[in-house]
Amino acid sequence: MEKEKLAFLQIHPKDNVLVALRDLPEGYTLRFQEQAITLKRAVAAKHKFTIQAMEKDAEVFMYGVLVGKVNAALEAGELIDVHNLRHASEDFTLGKRKLDWVQPDVSAFQGRSFQGFLRSNGQAGTANHWLVIPLVFCENRNVLTLKDALEEKLGYQVEAKDYKQEVEALIAQYQGGASVEELLQVDLNAAAVKSRKSRLFPQVDGVKFLNHDMGCGGTRMDSDALCGLLAGYICHPNVAGATVLSLGCQHAQASILRAEIRKRDPNFDKPLYIFEQQLEGTEQDLMQKALKATFAGLAQANTQKRQAVGLxxxxxxxxxxxxxxxxxxxxxxxxxxxxxxxxxxxxxxxxxxxxxxxxxxxxxxxxxxxxxxxxxxxxxxxxxxxxxxxxxxxxxxxxxxxxxxxxxxxxxxxxxxxxxxxxxxxxxxxxxxxxxxxxxxxxxxxxxxxxxxxxxxxxxxxxxxxxxxxxxxxxxxxxxxxxxxxxxxxxIYEKMNDIIDINCGTIIDGEESIADAxxxxxxxxxxxxxGEQEAKAVRLGQDDFIPWRRGVSL
Incomplete structure (x- = not known):
């Protein structure tokens, strides 16, 4: 009986399909609600199967809601797949308010705090970063030049393999006459991980460079939204200040960015340096001013320290x-x-x-x-x-x-x-x-x-x-x-634990409850x-930044 409980799950009492919690073979017979169900095909873990006979176009429910309709008549114990199920969902209307909810027990966390960076507007950051941002894609190269100049020298290069030593090991093997088969067997695990240099500004967690491919040439709606997005990052409690590079003639104007910043924080008081290349003149003049401003901003950001703030x-x-x-x-x-x-x-x-x-x-x-x-x-x-x-x-x-x-x-x-x-x-x-x-x-x-x-x-x-x-x-x-x-x-946690922090597969495995997890x-x-624990995405330098073009993106 215990084995059957771990084999499948009905998520909601209204559901007419079950979820396999482990691989179930064809012909497997289980008991559910006083009925015996024999699987017509093998059902892999995570997939669903019917608990009753269904006519063509019958509705399928999971989590207590409509999730699809069947394309043909199905027997009990039939695997649900892309061939026999199509998308369907309920219509929705303005209904009555349902605001009652059962608050979980939070006594274990009452009075707890975290060590954050308290900002003048009352918000608290979980990190302390300086931003370097282009207002338009034309400035991406200059932003990358600043990154090349600053990142390693200030000690912000990602503490991870760059795989150059692995390439050198392969070159040495090749030059030593290794065959193709031998090259495929070279042990690259001995390549050393580069250590991050000590940071010049220890209270600053990073200088972040947010390149993108927007700012001009698209719709005004997209360029305005970009300014709003960038303003959100500049005003963010995890940010101490920013250097912004503008060409000058693009749709995403500095004036629009400033207006979006005021909309989010009327009393904005962080250091913000905006440089327009068409006003500054030569690239060297632009870059030298941007470097000085960024360095001075980092020195100011380095005076901020973590303090206890409430959850x-x-x-x-x-x-x-x-x-x-x-x-x-x-x-x-x-x-x-x-x-x-x-x-x-x-x-x-x-x-x-x-x-x-x-x-x-x-x-x-x-x-x-x-x-x-x-x-x-x-x-x-x-x-x-x-x-x-x-x-x-x-x-x-x-x-x-x-x-x-x-x-x-x-x-x-x-x-x-x-x-x-x-x-x-x-x-x-x-x-x-x-x-x-x-x-x-x-x-x-x-x-x-x-x-x-x-x-x-x-x-x-x-x-x-x-x-x-x-x-x-x-x-x-x-x-x-x-x-x-x-x-x-x-x-997947065991297979990819270099990028995954927490495993909730323990719930599927029956080791802990949702509340405990x-x-x-x-x-x-x-x-x-x-700042006591480093998330793995941070450790690996996974700084993905993609603004949404307000078209269809699913």
């Missing part, structure tokens, strides 16, 4: 990438429980990726604190999906080949599991890209499902830590906010926020 200063971005069939029953619910804890402690959380909320709109809109907030959420969802449909790619096209291979057959299945990251607390605000979304409580932020674009946007919206769940393994991070990777299964994760978040 209400945490703003957690919730993200997923490379999701699998276990994400919605282990890692994502763990984030949901942690989200509720952070809200109960007075902190902020941000749930984004609107294409991955398809099918759960009714629940989320009903959780909005008032009708105008619910109406804005529904309007953003409808507008986004309509734009996607008009371009020939609706939300139903969101699941990737990897998602589908590992059990996320339709967008509604993926969305129902992804939404679990948001917990159960009321939605206090709905924001559009690239607005701030850092008010206390659960905030919804309209972003693409593209994990790097979404993470980039969440940080601009105020997230000072990002929790990123993955079932397949995703090597990504952010320049200024630590991105903590959380695996949905033990196999959430407590363990929040303790890790506090250590990272305090």
């Amino acid at each position: 209400d200063k945490l703003c957690i971005g919730l993200e997923c990438g490379g999701s699998d069939g276990f994400s919605g029953i282990s890692a994502n619910p763990t984030l949901g429980y942690l989200s509720d804890m952070v809200v109960a402690l007075g902190g902020s959380v941000i749930l984004s990726e609107f294409p991955e909320l398809c099918g759960v709109e009714q629940e989320l809109s009903d959780r909005c604190i008032d009708e105008p907030t619910a109406e804005r959420f529904m309007q953003l969802m409808k507008t986004y999906n309509a734009k996607a449909e008009a371009d020939g790619s609706g939300f139903y096209m969101n699941p990737s080949p990897g998602n589908i291979r590992d059990g996320l057959i339709t967008d509604a299945i993926k969305s129902a599991g992804a939404a679990k990251k948001g917990g159960t607390s009321p939605v206090v605000a709905v924001k559009d890209y690239p607005e701030l979304a850092n008010g206390p409580g659960l905030n919804l932020l309209c972003t693409p499902g593209n994990d790097v674009e979404s993470t980039t946007a969440e940080v601009a919206a105020g997230a000072n830590v990002v929790l990123f769940t993955t079932g397949l393994g995703t090597p990504t991070g952010n320049p200024i906010s630590p991105v903590i990777k959380v695996s949905s299964n033990t196999k 959430a407590h363990r994760l929040l303790n890790y978040v506090i250590a990272v926020a305090s």
Whole structure:
């Protein structure tokens, strides 16, 4: 009996399919609700199978919501796959407010703090960075020149293999007459890891260079949104100040950037240096002024030190990438429980990726604190999906080949599991890209499902830590906010533990509860926020930064 309990899971009492928790062979017979079900085909772990006979076009439910319709009549015990299931989701309307929620026990974290950088506006950073930003892609080369000049000399070069020593070892073997077969067998593990030089400015965690391919040549909407996004980074509590390089003639004007900064922080008082190449003259004049300003800014930033601040200063971005069939029953619910804890402690959380909320709109809109907030959420969802449909790619096209291979057959299945990251607390605000979304409580932020674009946007919206769940393994991070990777299964954690911080496969393995995993994760978040623990994405220098062009990106 115990073996059968570990073999499958019904996520919600309304569900008419079960999830295989381990590989189940063809002909395997299990008992569920007093009935014997024999599998018609092998069902791999993470995939689903029917618990009753279904007529053609019958509805399939998971997580208690509609996730698809079957394309043909199916027997009980039939594997659900891309051939016999198509996307379907419920319509949504303005409903009654459902604001009651059961707050988790947070007594273990009451009175706790983290060591953060307190800013003059009352926000607190989990890191202390200086930014170097181009307002337009024309300045990317100059930004890279500054990076080359500053990064190594100041001790901010990533502490990781650059693989040059491995290449040298291969060259030596080749020059020594090694054959092709021998080259393939060379042991490269002995190559030394380069040690990071000691930092000249120990209180500054990094100088971050945010190159991009926008600022001109596109729509004014995109260039204005870029200015808003960059303003979000400059105003971010993890940032001490910034150097901005502008050409001068582009759509993304310095005046627009300044206006966006004032919109986010009317009393902005960080050091900000903006240089326009067409005003400065020669490249040398521009670069020398930018170097002096950046160096002086770093000296000023180095006077800031960590101090104890309450957990209400945490703003957690919730993200997923490379999701699998276990994400919605282990890692994502763990984030949901942690989200509720952070809200109960007075902190902020941000749930984004609107294409991955398809099918759960009714629940989320009903959780909005008032009708105008619910109406804005529904309007953003409808507008986004309509734009996607008009371009020939609706939300139903969101699941990737990897998602589908590992059990996320339709967008509604993926969305129902992804939404679990948001917990159960009321939605206090709905924001559009690239607005701030850092008010206390659960905030919804309209972003693409593209994990790097979404993470980039969440940080601009105020997230000072990002929790990123993955079932397949995703090597990504952010320049200024630590991105903590959380695996949905033990196999991927053990296979890719160089990029994954926390394993929630322990829930699938029956080793701990969702609540226990959430407590363990929040303790890790506090250590990272305090600078006591380095997230693996930070250690590897995974500084991914992709602004969203406001077109269709799923």
